[in-house]
Amino acid sequence: MLEARFESPLASLAAPTDTYVSMREIAERGMIDLRGSAGDRKFMAAAKSALGVDLPKQPRTTATWGDVRVFWLSPDQWLITCPRAKAQEMADQLSKDLAGIHSLAVNVSDMRAIIRLEGEGVREVVMKGSAIDLTHGDYPPGTVRRMRFAEIAALLHVVEDNVIDIYVFRSFAQYTWDFLRKAARKGSEVRVFPKAG
């Protein structure tokens, strides 16, 4: 039997030890891109029944049910994250529940790479590559948004105060990793508004 062999985008890289925040790849997460209209009540109800949670309608927010987390991406697009093993089944379930309702659910678990940054200073590390100000009160845990990061498009998820996940298209994984490694290099700490709550 031909066994499938799994290899994540950053599988060949070791976690660095010369950075002031920790960096690692999250490879075990599945992702589903869901399109539909937030104004379509039938769509919203069917999505909820498949996912167990209402799709968030507020920009930059997330909604969570167990190990399923839904990111608002636009008024007609959401990114659903779940354990990788469940992703195909969940995408199929969504497509089934949404049959006859104008929508599109696609398993895109392999389309992006996810890099987790953790530790004191994660926000300023991201600010070295993005014009958004993560030290501002606008970015509490649970915030999700897309941004221009360094020279590419990226998606940002504030998991906890000092934990940030960055999602980039798979082919940019190495570039993103290299940028973050340089930005988080020990000795390059900025300590921006260090005493701010």
Place this chain on the structure above:
Amino acid sequence: MTGKPYRLASGGNRIDRSKPLSFSFDGRTVQGFAGDTVASAVLASGQRVFGRSYKYHRPRGVIGLGSEEMNALIGVGVGARHEPNLRATQIELFNGMTAVSQNRWPSLNFDIGAINNKLSRFFPGGFYYKTFMWPRAFWKHVYEPVIRYAAGLGKAPEDRDPDTYEHMHIHADVVVVGGGIAGLTAAEAAAAGGVRVLLIDENPVLGGIADLTAGKVGEGSVAGYAKAVADRLAALPNVQILSRTTAVGHFHHNYMMAFERVGDHDPSILAAGAPRHRLWKIRAGHILLASGALERPIAFANNDRPGITLASAVRGMVERYGVAPGTNGVVFTNNDDAYLTALALKKAGVNVQVVDSRARPQGELVQQAMAAGIEVSPSSVISKVDGNLGVKSVKIAAYRKGQGRVITEKKVDCDFIAMSGGWNPALHLWCHNGGKIRFDDGLASFRPNTHTDAITAIGAANGSMSVAETLAEALSAGEAAAKSVNAKAKAAKTKLPAVEEPSRGALEAIWFAPATGGYNEGNKHFIDYQNDVTAADLELAQREGYESVEHTKRYTTFGMATDQGKTSNLNGLGVLSEATGRSIPEIGVTTFRPPYTPYSFGSIAGSLTKELFLPIRGTPIFNWHKDKGAVFEPVGQWRRAYTYPSAGEDKHASITREILAVRNKVGLLDASTLGKIEIKGPDAAEFLDRMYTNMFSTLKVGKCRYGLMMNELGFLSDDGVTVRLADDHFLMHTTSGGADRIAAWLEEWLQTEWTHYKVFVTPVTEQWAQFAIAGPKAREVLSKLEPDFDVSNEAFPHMSFKIGRMGGYPVRVFRISFSGEQSYEVATPANLGRGLWDAILAAGEEFGIEAYGTEALHVLRAEKGYIVVGDETDGTTTPIDVGLEGLVSKKKADFIGKRSLEQSYLKGPNRKQLVGLLTEDPNDVLPDGAYAVREVKDKPPMAMIGQVTSTYMSPTLGRSIAMALIENGRARMGETISFPLEGGKVMKGKIVSPVFYDQDGGRINA
């Protein structure tokens, strides 16, 4: 003048005498103390000459105290770490530093270029324009290289910069520029309102020139007050302080850039991993501009001799570094402030007298100076300076405002001069983004007027020159700024301490001090020191008709040096005013441009260098390609394997091998970069009918169809195979380079034109790794990979697809071909891609499978006459031009570009049409892009009838092949046309069908 003990026995609030340092200046070891600048330490060592001037190579010394310095530009560091053109007054000393002077040869004290000074009557304003116009060719080969060598400042390092740099972004409610008493007071008032405050200051120590300011705040000194506020700010959680950071520019929407020198002052910081410089990109709610004021020099004869310094800089040298400028000096002033310098010198035991151009100086400081026994000469100017490498004596002449010549004068020995022509508010940042200014007669300078941005100038930057005024203004501006960004901000409730300061007499503008004899001949009155522009140059420009100040600026280069006219601007306007009889406001000002002071290229690049210079995209198979020794080719940001030379093979050999493997056995191509877009909705089929030239609504589920896309102009923009997954669900493939552009194109039509369509578009390019297995043995390889679907030719014909599994791999398999061979494109989720790739190679081993790269792919498709959008098309090519009229629907009511194809010039005769070409000599490969001509002549011009679009040596056919766009090409089958090449050779080629191989398509369907 070296070796004299210019370091005073005591004093120096910046230096730590218990920490001696040593460094090298022009190869000489110089001693200094922690806290010194290069300027203060070198001056303390008795050396006054820091460099030679730009045009006349005149010896120059220090004039300023900080970032306004325009003369003492030095180079710091060695080898790749050398940085030229730094202001010696800003460079903080560290042990072991290497610094050099600039623009001198062979040495500072003897410089051959100084002959320019002797010849200066031949170097008037506009000299370069007048002299080097003829003969024309001399400019490039003779004049420019010589001028560039002789002029210019420091030398750039030749090696790659070994340090790192970075950018940092921040939003702040209130940004305060300048950490003097105005900035500190305002920052504290704003911070009390609870908003976030960013305080930027270019110096290593906060306080501005509080330590050089007379008076008392509360019970203590002005400096004591500044220190107390700075300490309180440092403890506040909502205040960020950036020291050694220069706000270099102010832009639209309160965007500001600031340049932080993180590690220049201490190599151990760099060694610990810090970036050398950091460029801050700041979005401000409100900006408080507390950038202070800059002291003006005075235009008197030979006012550039080393030892002639701004009065504030002399005071700073004494108070901060315990360095005396000499033993016997003259303070030349038109205002009261310079008397503080005289008093400081007197206190330090330096002999000094004051020359004041005003008739009746009588402020409190003047009284104090007189009481201290300092000789004051009112109604006087310096009319002459003797000395070359330093000051030996001056002539002091009687002066009355408006009087143009010297009547009586007396000689006075001295070894330094401290000058002060008054103070100019530092308006640069105010003006960068359109702030208006107005002339203030009291200051004899411009001050801020109105601005459309949320920015307020305070303190000296606003023209408020007293401590009391400054503090009151700063407090209310700080509170107001906090309120303006947050209406709920609390009031600071700060009570200002009482201020005592000496009353000041009025200043009297002096733009030109008359000199003995004709000026400009050995008697230069410098206005712009850095660009060597004199008062005479400015007047000459007026006489020659360059009347507008902007014309004068460009003609004389006044104000165009790296200091952007900080010290020269107003003096130049004053000279122009007196020369023309117009007032300064009538003359107007030139434009202030960023940066305030130069900042490093490294900081502009930030971390985006080397591997981060350009984002490089790799497919899931990238590492395999690399390990296999692939030569890579850029396709957009992707790096695709071009070919895989094995040991001993050149690229030509490996490409041939790869092509023959596909034709004769089987090949494997990494096609993961192909654009993939899922399109779903009840209107999806109709939508595709409009996007493509050909019909997609008739495509059956499970089938594939090649489609052409035009833009609105009727020109080809992309192509690819689209498959129907379900009635309302399609998967579109685009070219690798077109993936993002086409996805955006689809969205744009849906969102802006056909909003009634119910269609969703989701790009999924990177979800899939996709490989082409192509060649006569392709099916045999596929069937070894445990497909759970029937791969027989009947069950799985050309232009159909299957969704299923191959062993443990979920796959989508499309039977499509870009090589002309039996071919299957296998897609599997990207993270399984490498595993499947390895499995395919293993399964294909017995059939002689070879990985092939993009060049083999291109030859294979050219042998079949398949076009590449971007090779066979150039943005003005229609489907009909390339012979694909059959794919332009006659039945569909409308589609993008349809109407344009009806335009006469796209339907007319003599369009260039795609044809094949066979050269007369089968070994001749036409150069890519070669032009065909109607008739070969001895030399151009020759009428061109088309050009080669693709050209290869075809291993399959054993001869060269080419495709070309040729006028009326399809009507010329069999005709031989000529391609004159560089060097005189003419290649001839016969026009044939572009399909060179397997014209009946038997191999694809096999």
